[in-house]
Amino acid sequence: MAQIITFARTGGPEVLELHTVSVGEPGPGQVRLQQKAVGLNYADTYFRTGIYPVPLPSGMGVEAAGVVTAVGAGVDNVAVGDRVTYTGFTNTLGAYSSERLIPAAPLIRLPDGIDFETAACITMRGLTSAYLMRRIxxxxxxxxxxxxxxxxxxxxxxxxxxxxxxxxxxxxxxxxxxxxxxxxxxxxxxxxxxxxxxxxxxxxxxxxxxxxxxxxxxxxxxxxxxxxxxxxxxxxxxxxxxxxxxxxxxxxxxxxxxxxxxxxPALADYIADPAEKQALLTELFAHVAAGRIRIDIHKRYALADAAQAHRDLESRKTVGASVFTI
Structure with missing residues (x-):
């Protein structure tokens, strides 16, 4: 059984709800992912408040890292046992979860030098920084x-x-x-x-x-x-x-x-081309793995504390990166 955070109406942090669900098996083009760390991003609050409208009820969060535990038909970009990370928009919404089904297409294999918590802190933020520094x-x-x-x-x-x-x-x-x-x-x-x-x-x-x-x-x-x-x-x-x-x-x-x-600008338009996305990732991962860009994790939360995490984020109490750990 998996823990997930959902919201059925827009509003403040109190609309975030914790549920226990059965994940099931991946369908065509999907994988099942055992998540190890989940990114906390200010963009998450835009979904919750309705600035980014999505059909409700909905999952929360768009960035996480973990291990592939099952693959569906037609999946050839990742395999069982791969360490992966991801970020996106509505195609990855639902990251606040301990285990989930997700399309395989957005998944990114992690280099050996990048751990799960670091990955959950840099996939969205790092790619955002990459295109802002290298493309704008x-x-x-x-x-x-x-x-x-x-x-x-x-x-x-x-x-x-x-x-x-x-x-x-x-x-x-x-x-x-x-x-x-x-x-x-x-x-x-x-x-x-x-x-x-x-x-x-x-x-x-x-x-x-x-x-x-x-x-x-x-x-x-x-x-x-x-x-x-x-x-x-x-x-x-x-x-x-x-x-x-x-x-x-x-x-x-x-x-x-x-x-x-x-x-x-929007991140989606700078990672839509697979070659451009890979070029940005290669440079980002190289900087982080070599220590040229260091990632300091300010705070770690449990999924059950999602509402408090959003309160901290919106009240500007957070410094640097914060993650949910599974």
Whole structure:
């Protein structure tokens, strides 16, 4: 029997429910997966609240790692006993489970140097960081970038990757404890937005020029400030809406603020091509296995504590990566 988390209505963390179910045998194109670690991502809250609408009732979570225990007809990309990880969107929804049936197509074989907990922390966050660093902007190695939530799971990976590319990183955080974590992972300048003016500090740090790229995972509360931190013809990358959806705005603002660019990319569009996905994975796994990018797990939860995990995530109590362990 397997433990799973589901939700039958959208709402707060209290809508998450723990159930015990029988998993059964995989059908054509499916595998049965004994899960060892499950990723906790801010995107999970978007499914729960309805920002990402899905038919209800539904499973929760899109990222996990484990061992293949059975394969269905037509499966040839993985075999029983393989160590695998996965991330996706609705095609992998239901990751909050100890055992599950899942399509074989999204599964990724794990290299020997990557353990299950690390895999559950880097498949979504790491691939996100990979395409943000390698596909969004043609970095030459001299640019200054800014990122919000610098002590978060994606923020810490982004910072380390940016330093490998020779970039100068400015990060924002809410507490001094988070500032220390960001600095320890390579952040060159840390701004505590609880008592510092982010735009003024960015202009001070950059000699008035602004930054080439802002990675903004906060959304509504930081959108305009992020624009004001950019240099002429700079790029704002909207990668999340932790504070709420960005309100409609007049595109003419972009011209008035320096002919700026804004994009809202999605991971799915950068891993849809199998060759591109594999290239990003190869680089990501190599950095992590070699220790060039380190993954520090802040907290481990049981599946039964999913609601509390979401509360911690939304109240910004988490630092770095958190996982559910099975």
């Amino acid at each position: 902007y043609p970095f030459q190695g001299h640019e200054t970038i800014m990122l919000h939530a610098a002590a978060g799971g994606v923020g810490l990976i982004l910072t380390q990757w940016a330093k490998l590319l020779g970039l100068t990183v400015i990060g924002t955080v809410s507490t001094e404890a988070k500032a220390e974590v960001a600095r320890a992972h390579g952040c060159d300048h840390v701004i505590n937005y609880s008592h510092e003016d982010v735009v003024a500090r960015v202009r001070e740090i950059t000699g008035g020029a602004g930054v080439a790229v802002v990675f903004d995972s906060v959304g509504k509360d930081t959108f305009m400030a992020s624009l004001d931190c950019l240099q002429r013809r700079g790029l704002l990358v909207c990668v999340g809406t932790a504070s709420g959806k960005i309100e409609p705005f007049d595109p003419a603002i972009l011209g008035r603020k320096g002919s700026l660019f804004v994009t809202r």
